Amino acid sequence: MALYSEKVMEHFKNPQNMGKIEGADGVGKVGNVICGDVMYIYIKVKDNVIEDIKFETFGCAAAIATSSMMTELAKGKTLDEAEKITRDDVANELGGLPPLKVHCSNLAADALHDAIKDYRSKSK
Numbered sequence: 001m002a003l004y005s006e007k008v009m010e011h012f013k014n015p016q017n018m019g020k021i022e023g024a025d026g027v028g029k030v031g032n033v034i035c036g037d038v039m040y041i042y043i044k045v046k047d048n049v050i051e052d053i054k055f056e057t058f059g060c061a062a063a064i065a066t067s068s069m070m071t072e073l074a075k076g077k078t079l080d081e082a083e084k085i086t087r088d089d090v091a092n093e094l095g096g097l098p099p100l101k102v103h104c105s106n107l108a109a110d111a112l113h114d115a116i117k118d119y120r121s122k123s124k
Contacts, residue, residue: 026119
């Protein structure tokens with residue numbers, strides 16, 4: 001069994017920013033066919049800043065925890081700042097992840113970048 005940090009368990013048991021934003025300015029969707037995790041990230045942008053961000057994640061404890069942490073890292077940041085959030089940033093903020101679960105933080109960062117890309121493609 002994977003051993004999770006206290007911070008991972010906290011974000012899994014009490015996820016932040018969970019839900020869907022109706023009429024989101026940008027939506028990111030990523031999945032991992034191997035483990036079956038799927039993440040949706042919804043962003044509301046005002047003056048180039050992520051004013052609100054929510055997620056829907058179907059997956060393991062690590063997938064939910066990384067989604068929650070990623071929203072906390074991205075909220076209130078400019079789009080350019082949020083695009084710089086890396087997979088390692090998410091995992092490090094959670095106090096690390098077991099090797100078999102590191103791919104979950106990859107999904108969270110990728111979903112955020114996908115949502116920003118979606119927003120930018122709509123606002124051209």
